[in-house]
Amino acid sequence: MATHVYEAPVWGDLTAKTLTKGHATGNDFIFITDPLGELDLPAELIAQVTDRHFGIGADGFIRAVKTKNLDFASHLLEAHPEATWFMDYRNGDGSIAEMCGNGVRAFVDYLLSEGLIELEEGGRLLIGTRAGVKAVAKTDTGYAIDMGPWGFINGDMARDNGTDAQVTAKGLKTPRGALSITMGNPHTVVMLGTDGKLDGLNLHEAPKVSPRPPEGTNVEFVVPEEISAEDGDPATENIGQIRMRVHERGVGETLSCGTGACAAAAATRFWGGDEAPDEWLVRVPGGTLAVTFVLGPDELEHVVLAGPATMVGKILLG
Numbered sequence: 001m002a003t004h005v006y007e008a009p010v011w012g013d014l015t016a017k018t019l020t021k022g023h024a025t026g027n028d029f030i031f032i033t034d035p036l037g038e039l040d041l042p043a044e045l046i047a048q049v050t051d052r053h054f055g056i057g058a059d060g061f062i063r064a065v066k067t068k069n070l071d072f073a074s075h076l077l078e079a080h081p082e083a084t085w086f087m088d089y090r091n092g093d094g095s096i097a098e099m100c101g102n103g104v105r106a107f108v109d110y111l112l113s114e115g116l117i118e119l120e121e122g123g124r125l126l127i128g129t130r131a132g133v134k135a136v137a138k139t140d141t142g143y144a145i146d147m148g149p150w151g152f153i154n155g156d157m158a159r160d161n162g163t164d165a166q167v168t169a170k171g172l173k174t175p176r177g178a179l180s181i182t183m184g185n186p187h188t189v190v191m192l193g194t195d196g197k198l199d200g201l202n203l204h205e206a207p208k209v210s211p212r213p214p215e216g217t218n219v220e221f222v223v224p225e226e227i228s229a230e231d232g233d234p235a236t237e238n239i240g241q242i243r244m245r246v247h248e249r250g251v252g253e254t255l256s257c258g259t260g261a262c263a264a265a266a267a268t269r270f271w272g273g274d275e276a277p278d279e280w281l282v283r284v285p286g287g288t289l290a291v292t293f294v295l296g297p298d299e300l301e302h303v304v305l306a307g308p309a310t311m312v313g314k315i316l317l318g
């Protein structure tokens with residue numbers, strides 16, 4: 001049997017750098033500022049730093065870079081010169097993801113805490129991401145992001161059949177129909193129904209999705225939230241409520257996924273038909289996210305994701 005010898009971590013380009021840890025509904029991230037985009041961040045290094053036992057530990061790693069200094073992103077400034085900061089997002093395994101909804105909120109909180117931007121409550125700013133420029137507003141309880149339009153990954157198949165994929169997972173007795181949705185990054189949503197055993201799922205292992213979206217997928221399991229008679233507050237009558245657990249591509253099970261909450265609300269609303277509400281509360285193990293469907297400035301239906309985000313501490317790597 002091979003023996004694994006653990007060696008003291010070699011932090012590569014991160015040696016002597018200060019990292020900041022933060023989270024958004026329990027989806028946690030390590031942040032670093034690299035305005036000029038000079039750092040070499042190979043996947044192995046990110047995986048080492050985000051490892052919960054042999055590293056600092058986090059679901060994702062986010063580098064703050066000036067948009068103008070990234071060859072692949074500087075074009076974003078042509079239409080949106082205000083999007084001066086770019087969220088360079090990596091999953092815990094070091095893979096690059098196009099978008100992270102919790103990440104954007106936490107990113108803005110990080111930029112604020114570092115004094116790199118100014119944003120008053122009610123104010124708005126633009127952030128560059130691999131999924132385009134996102135507008136973020138500061139609210140009284142956190143941040144609200146215009147995530148842009150959602151879409152079906154498998155096109156008309158979903159519209160015709162209601163589902164367009166099959167998912168198997170540990171704890172599910174039989175494969176379930178599912179819907180693959182893009183929020184800039186890929187998601188596959190499974191509705192377990194009112195009798196669904198959300199808590200009985202084992203999401204340690206990646207669920208199997210067929211057909212698997214070309215770039216892989218994040219998988220969300222959803223049950224309708226029971227609203228008791230006492231909770232029958234007229235103010236929330238027109239708000240859909242679901243509970244969700246997620247297995248994230250490149251990470252594993254996380255306590256929350258912002259783009260996943262948007263995809264889960266979009267799928268549940270689609271299944272609900274014309275009467276389904278435009279406002280949703282998505283309860284995840286790490287808290288609650290609000291998802292609202294609105295008409296965007298481009299006349300397309302946009303998804304707005306709102307929720308808290310906070311920084312928890314700093315780490316200096318030796």
Ligand SMILES: N[C@@H](CCC[C@H](N)C(=O)O)C(=O)O
Nearest residue numbers: 097100101102185257258259
């Ligand atoms: N947790 C994020 C999503 C992060 C990226 C995801 N794992 C992927 O690979 O697409 C969120 O809050 O949206």
